[in-house]
Amino acid sequence: xxKGSKNKFLDFLQILVILLTAVFILxxxxxxxxxxxxxxxxxxxxxLLFTPTLENFEIIFRSPYNLFDKLVNSTLxxxxxxxxxxxxxxxxxxxxxxxxxxxxxxxxxxxxxxxxVPAVVIVLPFFILFRDLGILDTRLALVLVNxxxxxxxxxxxxxxxxxxxxLDSEEAALVDGSSRFQVILNVTLPMALPGVITAGxxxxxxxxxxxxxxxxxxxxxxxxxxxxxxxxxxEEGVLWHLISAAGIMIMLPMFVLATIIQKHFVQxxxxxxxx
Amino acid sequence: xxxxxxxxxxxxxxxxxAVKDISLNIRxxxxxxxxxxxxxxxxxxxxxxxxxxxxxxxxxxxxxxxVNDELPKDRDVAMVFxxxxxxxxxxxxxxxRYPLKVRKVPKLQHEDLxxxxxxxxxxxxxxxxxxxxxxxxxxxxVALARAIVRAPTVFLMDEPLSNLDAKLRVSMRAELKHxxxxxxxxxxxxxxxxxxxxxxxxxxxxxxxxxxSQLDVPETIYNDPANLFVAGFIGSPPMNLLKGDLxxxxxxxxxxxxxxGFGECQEAILGVRPEDLELTGPDNTDCSGRVYSFELTGxxxxxxxxxxxxxxxxxxxxxxxxxxxxxxxxxxxxxKCYLFDAVSQNRITS
Numbered sequence: 001x002x003k004g005s006k007n008k009f010l011d012f013l014q015i016l017v018i019l020l021t022a023v024f025i026l027x028x029x030x031x032x033x034x035x036x037x038x039x040x041x042x043x044x045x046x047x048l049l050f051t052p053t054l055e056n057f058e059i060i061f062r063s064p065y066n067l068f069d070k071l072v073n074s075t076l077x078x079x080x081x082x083x084x085x086x087x088x089x090x091x092x093x094x095x096x097x098x099x100x101x102x103x104x105x106x107x108x109x110x111x112x113x114x115x116x117v118p119a120v121v122i123v124l125p126f127f128i129l130f131r132d133l134g135i136l137d138t139r140l141a142l143v144l145v146n147x148x149x150x151x152x153x154x155x156x157x158x159x160x161x162x163x164x165x166x167l168d169s170e171e172a173a174l175v176d177g178s179s180r181f182q183v184i185l186n187v188t189l190p191m192a193l194p195g196v197i198t199a200g201x202x203x204x205x206x207x208x209x210x211x212x213x214x215x216x217x218x219x220x221x222x223x224x225x226x227x228x229x230x231x232x233x234x235e236e237g238v239l240w241h242l243i244s245a246a247g248i249m250i251m252l253p254m255f256v257l258a259t260i261i262q263k264h265f266v267q268x269x270x271x272x273x274x275x
Numbered sequence: 276x277x278x279x280x281x282x283x284x285x286x287x288x289x290x291x292x293a294v295k296d297i298s299l300n301i302r303x304x305x306x307x308x309x310x311x312x313x314x315x316x317x318x319x320x321x322x323x324x325x326x327x328x329x330x331x332x333x334x335x336x337x338x339x340x341x342v343n344d345e346l347p348k349d350r351d352v353a354m355v356f357x358x359x360x361x362x363x364x365x366x367x368x369x370x371x372r373y374p375l376k377v378r379k380v381p382k383l384q385h386e387d388l389x390x391x392x393x394x395x396x397x398x399x400x401x402x403x404x405x406x407x408x409x410x411x412x413x414x415x416x417v418a419l420a421r422a423i424v425r426a427p428t429v430f431l432m433d434e435p436l437s438n439l440d441a442k443l444r445v446s447m448r449a450e451l452k453h454x455x456x457x458x459x460x461x462x463x464x465x466x467x468x469x470x471x472x473x474x475x476x477x478x479x480x481x482x483x484x485x486x487x488s489q490l491d492v493p494e495t496i497y498n499d500p501a502n503l504f505v506a507g508f509i510g511s512p513p514m515n516l517l518k519g520d521l522x523x524x525x526x527x528x529x530x531x532x533x534x535x536g537f538g539e540c541q542e543a544i545l546g547v548r549p550e551d552l553e554l555t556g557p558d559n560t561d562c563s564g565r566v567y568s569f570e571l572t573g574x575x576x577x578x579x580x581x582x583x584x585x586x587x588x589x590x591x592x593x594x595x596x597x598x599x600x601x602x603x604x605x606x607x608x609x610x611k612c613y614l615f616d617a618v619s620q621n622r623i624t625s
Contacts, residue, residue: 172360176374
């Protein structure tokens with residue numbers, strides 16, 4: 001009896017913690033979503049019932065905000081980044097996973113170490129480099145910066161997935177008549193695909209949300225969505241209703257992406273654990 | 276079809292030497308088994324033949340051609356792996372077709388070849404399935420089909436039956452033997468299971484610690500072991516090995532003496548197989564001791580008798596019954612005694 005009531009109390013506690021965590025995570029999202037459909041006068045009122053409007057979305061896509069241009073910039077930069085990063089990272093990860101090289105460990109640690117350097121430290125050298133190359137405020141500059149940010153992460157992540165693939169299938173393919181490149185293409189890659197897709201999603205998220213470099217390197221033509229948010233400061237203060245609407249435009253592709261590839265995502269995250 | 280020749284092959288990784296200067300000629304159409312315990316270098320030897328490992332020293336020939344510098348794909352060998360090495364993202368049909376595809380066999384022949392091969396290993400009805408939907412035995416057949424679909428020069432099999440249950444292993448063993456006889460392809464087979472080696476091989480190479488301890492036909496390996504390692508490794512239950520000394524043809528154990536008619540060695544080991552010992556009453560016999568365990572195997576009985584610090588396993592008739600701790604006598608068949616030098620481990624012969 002005592003044991004039963006103790007269990008019930010623990011169940012209750014568990015549910016309470018889950019609910020509190022959910023509230024903690026969901027309230028800001030609710031605030032942004034509701035704010036996007038509120039008029040400016042309603043924004044600080046915590047009313048649950050209000051007259052929704054799509055006006056905020058119309059405003060952010062109009063001059064002077066022109067969010068569509070920033071949406072295009074963000075999309076092109078993030079897509080170009082993963083389209084370049086993932087194939088190269090996959091090859092690098094395969095090499096690290098399968099071949100024994102001199103100084104391999106040092107190389108791998110060095111690649112990872114670049115992740116530990118605070119972005120603020122390297123933003124100025126990048127700025128000077130791009131200024132000298134004449135590519136400031138271009139998407140190319142942003143793609144290059146993003147590549148330097150996502151590549152080490154992608155290599156490390158994909159290597160983990162390739163490590164968990166048994167060697168037997170690859171060796172069987174070699175003996176069956178494949179070249180090393182055919183082995184990667186026909187055997188390793190299809191088996192590592194959930195992992196590669198997972199790495200791709202993470203890289204896309206990193207590139208899509210990248211703020212600091214975009215803020216320093218772009219001024220007008222190549223401005224991305226996160227930087228675009230800073231435009232919503234006006235004489236009347238911070239335009240939270242517009243920021244909320246723009247925030248939804250930033251979050252929306254993430255939600256869509258996560259929903260479409262959820263299956264791969266989960267499979268990729270648990271791939272190493274299940275044999 | 277071709278012979279395979281290894282000339283003074285050595286394989287080392289830093290200080291560790293897995294294979295030490297072995298030379299071996301595997302004849303055309305021969306079924307050769309590399310037999311030995313884990314870590315004896317048998318798989319490394321096979322992987323060097325396949326091209327998956329590079330020998331540190333020595334030459335490998337397939338037919339007349341030196342293949343040391345050839346990639347695995349250019350050696351025209353097929354390999355069956357211990358864990359099958361199937362492609363999990365492909366169907367059984369695609370798995371079997373893969374070697375044809377990468378070797379650019381004309382597409383029109385693919386279907387016919389795949390179906391014929393699948394028929395040979397009786398998996399025609401599984402062609403649309405994925406490997407994960409198959410049992411261990413079925414996966415093994417797919418791996419075999421993939422290996423034979425393109426009629427390679429040499430077959431390499433790395434413990435292909437070790438993941439199967441005992442019953443399936445026996446039936447697959449027979450099928451492998453039949454398949455090799457039918458296809459007449461030079462086959463090199465790695466196993467640590469001496470029954471597999473004895474039943475499948477034309478010749479067995481027993482490996483120990485990176486060297487070939489003995490290379491011969493199974494009967495000779497069993498009946499005429501060259502050294503203590505081979506004697507102890509071959510046979511199930513293994514040969515009884517008893518320490519003693521050998522003087523003027525008489526082997527003296529702490530418990531008994533037996534005249535073997537030849538030899539002189541201070542530290543000798545007497546080897547005698549369980550089937551060459553006979554259980555008798557405690558009197559008028561070669562030695563006697565207490566029964567330590569009694570096992571019924573169906574076709575015979577196994578009795579373990581304690582002789583001082585040693586144990587002696589005797590294969591008895593299936594009707595034989597005895598109780599634990601009962602004192603029994605053991606008669607040794609002197610014609611079937613093996614003697615070894617305990618120091619050099621070599622066989623002492625007359």
